[in-house]
Amino acid sequence: MTGTLKKPQGDTATRRPRVMPDVTKAIASDIFSGRYPAGSSLPTENELGVEYGVSRTVIREALKVLAAKGLVLSRPRVGTIVCNEDDWNIIDPQVLAWHAPHALDDKLFDAILETRRAIEPLVAELAATRATLQEIADLEAAWRGMAGAGEDLAAFSRSDIAFHQIVYAASHNPIFRQIGNLIDAGLKFSLEATAVISLDRRMEAVAAHREVVEALRMRDAEAARGAANKILDLAARDLVSAKKLKSN
Amino acid sequence: MTGTLKKPQGDTATRRPRVMPDVTKAIASDIFSGRYPAGSSLPTENELGVEYGVSRTVIREALKVLAAKGLVLSRPRVGTIVCNEDDWNIIDPQVLAWHAPHALDDKLFDAILETRRAIEPLVAELAATRATLQEIADLEAAWRGMAGAGEDLAAFSRSDIAFHQIVYAASHNPIFRQIGNLIDAGLKFSLEATAVISLDRRMEAVAAHREVVEALRMRDAEAARGAANKILDLAARDLVSAKKLKSN
DNA sequence: ATGTACCTTAATTATCATACAAGATCAATT
DNA sequence: AATTGATCTTGTATGATAATTAAGGTACAT
Numbered sequence: 185m186t187g188t189l190k191k192p193q194g195d196t197a198t199r200r201p202r203v204m205p206d207v208t209k210a211i212a213s214d215i216f217s218g219r220y221p222a223g224s225s226l227p228t229e230n231e232l233g234v235e236y237g238v239s240r241t242v243i244r245e246a247l248k249v250l251a252a253k254g255l256v257l258s259r260p261r262v263g264t265i266v267c268n269e270d271d272w273n274i275i276d277p278q279v280l281a282w283h284a285p286h287a288l289d290d291k292l293f294d295a296i297l298e299t300r301r302a303i304e305p306l307v308a309e310l311a312a313t314r315a316t317l318q319e320i321a322d323l324e325a326a327w328r329g330m331a332g333a334g335e336d337l338a339a340f341s342r343s344d345i346a347f348h349q350i351v352y353a354a355s356h357n358p359i360f361r362q363i364g365n366l367i368d369a370g371l372k373f374s375l376e377a378t379a380v381i382s383l384d385r386r387m388e389a390v391a392a393h394r395e396v397v398e399a400l401r402m403r404d405a406e407a408a409r410g411a412a413n414k415i416l417d418l419a420a421r422d423l424v425s426a427k428k429l430k431s432n
Numbered sequence: 433m434t435g436t437l438k439k440p441q442g443d444t445a446t447r448r449p450r451v452m453p454d455v456t457k458a459i460a461s462d463i464f465s466g467r468y469p470a471g472s473s474l475p476t477e478n479e480l481g482v483e484y485g486v487s488r489t490v491i492r493e494a495l496k497v498l499a500a501k502g503l504v505l506s507r508p509r510v511g512t513i514v515c516n517e518d519d520w521n522i523i524d525p526q527v528l529a530w531h532a533p534h535a536l537d538d539k540l541f542d543a544i545l546e547t548r549r550a551i552e553p554l555v556a557e558l559a560a561t562r563a564t565l566q567e568i569a570d571l572e573a574a575w576r577g578m579a580g581a582g583e584d585l586a587a588f589s590r591s592d593i594a595f596h597q598i599v600y601a602a603s604h605n606p607i608f609r610q611i612g613n614l615i616d617a618g619l620k621f622s623l624e625a626t627a628v629i630s631l632d633r634r635m636e637a638v639a640a641h642r643e644v645v646e647a648l649r650m651r652d653a654e655a656a657r658g659a660a661n662k663i664l665d666l667a668a669r670d671l672v673s674a675k676k677l678k679s680n
Numbered sequence: 681a682t683g684t685a686c687c688t689t690a691a692t693t694a695t696c697a698t699a700c701a702a703g704a705t706c707a708a709t710t
Numbered sequence: 711a712a713t714t715g716a717t718c719t720t721g722t723a724t725g726a727t728a729a730t731t732a733a734g735g736t737a738c739a740t
Contacts, residue, residue: 240697249496249499252500252501259704259719261702261717269606273524275607275611310546357546358517359543359544359546487723488724490723509690509730512692684739685739691730692730699723699724703721704717
């Protein structure tokens with residue numbers, strides 16, 4: 185009985201260790217910002233230690249993480265060098281999150297949109313045939329969150345992201361689910377970067393998302409694909425608008 | 433500029449740090465093999481150290497890498513626990529390579545094939561419009577490698593994988609290129625797992641790949657998409673055959 | 681007696697400091 | 711030009727201390 189206290193967090197993915205990640209993120213940012221360009225050498229581990237005010241142990245573990253994500257490569261005597269951009273693991277959600285703030289150009293957003301164009305129609309199809317009743321119910325709940333957000337843009341974004349994550353998960357393909365996490369990491373910045381989207385545009389999005397829910401309920405793969413494409417058309421339009429806004 | 437002394441190795445996957453990765457891989461294998469199921473606790477860092485005959489330093493750095501890939505989560509006092517399968521980063525090529533030998537069922541291959549179905553047609557389209565002349569030349573070279581492999585199955589596989597990697601790169605979308613690396617990591621096992629493919633089937637594949645080369649040369653996006661789909665049909669057929677073989 | 685809030689304890693990871701080993705670059709030397 | 715050795719940086723080992731937190735214990739209120 186006493187054990188039913190159980191915190192309602194449920195989400196095991198969002199657990200934050202203490203200080204180390206800050207150093208990791210700091211070094212990653214220094215790479216993405218161009219302070220350490222591809223091919224260049226980082227300072228020695230000892231130097232990094234004094235710079236960040238931590239021991240060499242912490243620096244090493246941070247570099248180990250960065251190496252695991254393809255950002256750097258350490259070799260004895262020669263030091264730690266920044267890998268070529270081609271090698272770094274941009275499809276790691278964390279890497280994308282570190283990278284996005286420094287990707288001033290829109291190339292990254294374009295790449296993300298292209299990826300969505302490739303994947304989401306098929307994901308929607310698969311979801312239509314494979315989604316569980318529970319997933320459909322969750323999807324409808326997320327949709328209600330979008331529809332009822334009103335002027336609360338943060339709530340809208342949160343529900344929007346939740347919606348997509350459920351669809352990706354409902355494809356019951358672990359690779360798609362993971363790519364969904366990646367897309368969402370990109371979407372978070374996209375939504376911040378594209379600033380405000382007008383209410384009526386959001387309502388259009390709500391309508392398109394509704395179509396997805398209905399298609400899944402009807403197990404209509406074709407309709408699901410169509411609705412997914414419609415959502416992508418809206419996203420593309422918003423991206424274009426955001427670009428124009430930024431260039432002014 | 434001066435640093436572009438290009439070694440002819442090309443294959444970046446064969447990068448071999450010293451001993452540490454062995455420990456990392458060993459622990460990862462123990463996770464994927466089911467020795468440490470999701471949610472369970474790993475032994476303490478000290479215990480792991482004596483088990484693998486290395487210092488706690490090495491163990492910690494290995495766990496750090498695994499944590500970076502979402503496989504485990506370390507917390508003070510509670511220890512290191514194995515994350516839920518949903519959390520681990522299956523789209524990391526290294527994770528996939530660690531995972532594949534233990535994925536006894538065919539679900540993983542199916543998932544990979546579905547991913548290819550989603551992406552490769554679009555990638556081929558993009559490559560048709562964006563590939564550089566150099567990339568097209570490289571692609572043709574890879575094709576010649578396939579066509580001239582004869583009975584040398586290893587050479588055929590190598591050229592096949594190189595071919596796909598070039599097409600992915602030619603899409604000039606960093607996300608697709610990375611996903612290409614992932615697919616290739618899967619393909620390596622696929623080709624081993626599906627055992628021998630008969631010569632005439634390989635020749636069919638060669639013909640389909642030729643179509644891709646021609647489509648890129650002609651900048652014909654539609655044809656490129658069609659050829660990509662044809663290749664996928666062949667891959668799907670081979671996968672079915674392999675399944676039948678295995679079940680006997 | 682029972683439950684609740686608070687405090688203490690202990691176990692494990694997190695960090696630090698130091699030392700030594702191993703590998704690779706560079707330059708001096710033959 | 712080749713060899714060899716000096717030297718620098720990462721790789722590993724060891725031991726100690728700090729930080730964190732689950733678990734248990736204690737006092738207190740009900």
